[in-house]
Amino acid sequence: MLKTRFALPFVAFCIGSLSGGRQALATDCAKPVDFLTLSLTKTSNSVHDALTQAYPGLTIKAGAVHLVTGEVVPLEGPRKVSKPERLENATIGDMFVYRYPLDFSLEQRKTPFHDPGRVRNEAFFRALMFDNKSATRKSLTTVRYRGAKLTANFSVTKKHCVHTQLAAALEEIALQKPSRDKYFRKIGGSFNWRVISGTKRLSSHSFGSAVDVNSQLGKYWKWLGVKPGKAARYDNAIPHEIVEAFERRGFIWGGKWHHFDGMHFEYRPELILYARLMGQ
Numbered sequence: 001m002l003k004t005r006f007a008l009p010f011v012a013f014c015i016g017s018l019s020g021g022r023q024a025l026a027t028d029c030a031k032p033v034d035f036l037t038l039s040l041t042k043t044s045n046s047v048h049d050a051l052t053q054a055y056p057g058l059t060i061k062a063g064a065v066h067l068v069t070g071e072v073v074p075l076e077g078p079r080k081v082s083k084p085e086r087l088e089n090a091t092i093g094d095m096f097v098y099r100y101p102l103d104f105s106l107e108q109r110k111t112p113f114h115d116p117g118r119v120r121n122e123a124f125f126r127a128l129m130f131d132n133k134s135a136t137r138k139s140l141t142t143v144r145y146r147g148a149k150l151t152a153n154f155s156v157t158k159k160h161c162v163h164t165q166l167a168a169a170l171e172e173i174a175l176q177k178p179s180r181d182k183y184f185r186k187i188g189g190s191f192n193w194r195v196i197s198g199t200k201r202l203s204s205h206s207f208g209s210a211v212d213v214n215s216q217l218g219k220y221w222k223w224l225g226v227k228p229g230k231a232a233r234y235d236n237a238i239p240h241e242i243v244e245a246f247e248r249r250g251f252i253w254g255g256k257w258h259h260f261d262g263m264h265f266e267y268r269p270e271l272i273l274y275a276r277l278m279g280q
């Protein structure tokens with residue numbers, strides 16, 4: 001297999017820090033991080049910057065990601081492969097090919113396979129999060145949406161402060177007007193060690209780092225009855241304000257994917273930061 005190390009596509013100009021409030025990275029989870037305003041350090045490599053500032057303790061040297069546990073995952077790509085192949089068997093570099101849009105335009109997702117965040121290197125996430133079901137289970141806690149007339153419970157991991165980041169997002173949403181309760185009725189779920197429907201790829205729900213809100217309002221591309229790459233039509237029902245509250249706390253939204261999963265929010269702060277570092 002051809003392995004191409006990338007250099008040029010991700011070179012960014014070093015212009016110092018982006019504007020925004022100064023905040024310490026939440027290594028102790030005491031204070032939730034606002035990833036939309038966090039002050040960022042910019043070097044010549046935005047992929048490196050995004051990963052190291054999203055996950056404190058992670059370092060990158062000699063073409064590999066080094067985790068605090070001592071595990072090492074090669075940082076290769078992006079590769080010149082077909083879009084289905086990239087999705088099926090992604091490298092870490094491949095994960096940054098489709099830029100996650102921070103605005104609420106759903107235009108980009110109409111392009112077949114424009115799935116920013118759905119492209120995941122499994123070895124990286126197994127090392128970053130957990131390698132098996134019982135390890136995830138031991139790290140779980142319950143985080144609640146407390147609406148005016150409804151409470152919804154999500155079972156998520158404490159690793160990388162996912163629980164406090166989620167709690168902050170849900171707190172913001174619960175204060176929004178009109179009431180957002182209907183989006184938290186009949187929620188799709190949270191922790192579940194499983195593969196993605198119809199694939200051999202592990203779902204991010206396996207790591208306790210993803211939640212599904214109301215599945216009927218969120219909708220899912222497969223319910224259109226179309227083939228992969230043919231899911232351009234998406235009648236979104238999730239308000240911008242809900243999506244932005246999640247994004248502020250590091251969660252991306254599956255409604256911005258070509259293969260939309262509008263109920264799905266997943267902790268991927270590296271993609272929020274990468275979008276900002278690339279000047280979006």
Ligand SMILES: [Zn+2]
Pocket residue numbers: 205210211212261263264265
């Ligand atoms: Zn989901």
